[in-house]
Amino acid sequence: MNEEQRKQQAQINQVDNVERIKSASSDDMIAKYFQTSYEQQSPDIKKARKRRNEDVQFHYDFSIPEDVANIGKGKKFLIRTYGCQMNEHDTEVMAGILTEMGYESTSITDEADIILLNTCAIRENAENKVFGEIGHLKPLKLENPDLIIGVCGCMSQEESVVDRILKKHQHIDLIFGTHNIHRLPQLVKEAMFGKEMIVEVWSKEGDVIENLPKVRKGKIKAWVNIMYGCDKFCTYCIVPMTRGKERSRRPEDIIQEVRHLVAQGYQEVTLLGQNVNAYGKDFEDLEYGLGDLMNAIHKIDIPRVRFTTSHPRDFDDRLIEVLAQGGNLLDHIHLPVQSGSSEILKKMNRKYTREEYLELVQKIRKAMPNTTLTTDIIVGFPNETEEQFEETMTLMEEVGFEAAYTYIYSPREGTPAARKKDDIPEEVKKQRLYRLNDLVNKQSAESMKTYDGKTVKVLVEGESKKDPDVLAGYTERNKLVNFKGPKSSIGKIVEVKITEAKTWSLNGIMVESTVEVN
Ligand code: 5AD
Numbered sequence: 001m002n003e004e005q006r007k008q009q010a011q012i013n014q015v016d017n018v019e020r021i022k023s024a025s026s027d028d029m030i031a032k033y034f035q036t037s038y039e040q041q042s043p044d045i046k047k048a049r050k051r052r053n054e055d056v057q058f059h060y061d062f063s064i065p066e067d068v069a070n071i072g073k074g075k076k077f078l079i080r081t082y083g084c085q086m087n088e089h090d091t092e093v094m095a096g097i098l099t100e101m102g103y104e105s106t107s108i109t110d111e112a113d114i115i116l117l118n119t120c121a122i123r124e125n126a127e128n129k130v131f132g133e134i135g136h137l138k139p140l141k142l143e144n145p146d147l148i149i150g151v152c153g154c155m156s157q158e159e160s161v162v163d164r165i166l167k168k169h170q171h172i173d174l175i176f177g178t179h180n181i182h183r184l185p186q187l188v189k190e191a192m193f194g195k196e197m198i199v200e201v202w203s204k205e206g207d208v209i210e211n212l213p214k215v216r217k218g219k220i221k222a223w224v225n226i227m228y229g230c231d232k233f234c235t236y237c238i239v240p241m242t243r244g245k246e247r248s249r250r251p252e253d254i255i256q257e258v259r260h261l262v263a264q265g266y267q268e269v270t271l272l273g274q275n276v277n278a279y280g281k282d283f284e285d286l287e288y289g290l291g292d293l294m295n296a297i298h299k300i301d302i303p304r305v306r307f308t309t310s311h312p313r314d315f316d317d318r319l320i321e322v323l324a325q326g327g328n329l330l331d332h333i334h335l336p337v338q339s340g341s342s343e344i345l346k347k348m349n350r351k352y353t354r355e356e357y358l359e360l361v362q363k364i365r366k367a368m369p370n371t372t373l374t375t376d377i378i379v380g381f382p383n384e385t386e387e388q389f390e391e392t393m394t395l396m397e398e399v400g401f402e403a404a405y406t407y408i409y410s411p412r413e414g415t416p417a418a419r420k421k422d423d424i425p426e427e428v429k430k431q432r433l434y435r436l437n438d439l440v441n442k443q444s445a446e447s448m449k450t451y452d453g454k455t456v457k458v459l460v461e462g463e464s465k466k467d468p469d470v471l472a473g474y475t476e477r478n479k480l481v482n483f484k485g486p487k488s489s490i491g492k493i494v495e496v497k498i499t500e501a502k503t504w505s506l507n508g509i510m511v512e513s514t515v516e517v518n
């Protein structure tokens, strides 16, 4: 290790901004934890907004410390993942780290020596699920005291969650935050040999650590992080507090990762970020945005490239121009709108109006007439009126979204919207969600019908979940297709003739001559 590398390693290991305790079950220890970490760790929008100009370091020298390199030999790990693709990809990193420590993966809870819950904080029901699971694991821990149970992911960045686990769930051995994943080897060792609960949650976002090992879930499609964090501060959203400020990976590192995936035979990459359209805005030495990155990846020999999630505000002309080249840049854009009412959008701090969103859609459609548009929508934002909700319904129709993820607003502690008094009864919100979902289903079914009798290109992912005799995969425009075909087509792009359109999927028959199409 040279001097520079040693310095970087020291930075990775530094714990001066770390809220880290070993908590015993006594109230004294819990009180100590509150004093050391509560203030810094609480989701605090004012503090979070000030963070933008702080330096981010890039590290390329992650390694598993020698003293833990074989700690998992003969042992098994299980990671339960909740929430978004970012979490799924973090799970692949944690699986990579644990594998390098000698652990083997298992999907059987009783077999596991270490269980990690990679959690999601976006809505209350996501958190309730995790607390349910924490409760279910208690008898297992009582039966097997050597079992290590860890809680990580977005929930662990929330003070109230850490507090509740410390007070009520002493069978948890380890809590670590989204900026502490690279510290997993040391944390597992401490949890293994210590008698107390280990809590390590860095409130300040971490640096970018490049060479973390990964065990990817599949061999056909891969996630590629292009940036971390979010600086948009939508007033309902906890993510800027749980995931930290925007930090873009260097283009050369991303391109190298994609090239590597091509060499390993991957057919599709999805570029990941909470707000990918802000990619590169944090570079001080480089004028380089998502359009430039997509243009570079367009030239790489990988059949399919997707990206998620977009923010309409930063969706610029350069990106549209690049996407319009088509080829491996697929005809599907997920463009969360959240609401069709300009007044609600303002209260959400989305920084665009209904009209501006529609203008952007028109621009996209002009450049890419075949593009499928999908979206995210929140109903029942505090004090949303019937008229404002109706505007969401009309926008849904006007844009012709082919699918939408729809949610009832869930107040998140520490966010500005959660402080608002809300006069809309829960039942009214539920009714709005049902009405919206009826419309979403109708539009999805209509879009599916347009494929009846047509032939589409499908990347075959494997057997269908419901029937092993049926294969399943996605079209370029992200439609799920179930079809009969030879198993030899798994991992390939084949042509399928659609014979039946359902609400959320298509059925078809493979065009035999296309099995070698790639
Ligand atoms: N309540 C409901 N839905 C939310 N989302 C984000 N925060 C909340 C919240 N507090 C939704 C948004 C976002 C998606 C990932 O989750 O629609 O785009």
Ligand code: SF4
Pocket: 230, 231, 232, 233, 234, 237, 238, 239, 240, 274, 275, 311
């Ligand atoms: Fe949350 Fe997305 Fe808004 Fe960022 S852009 S605050 S992740 S909804």
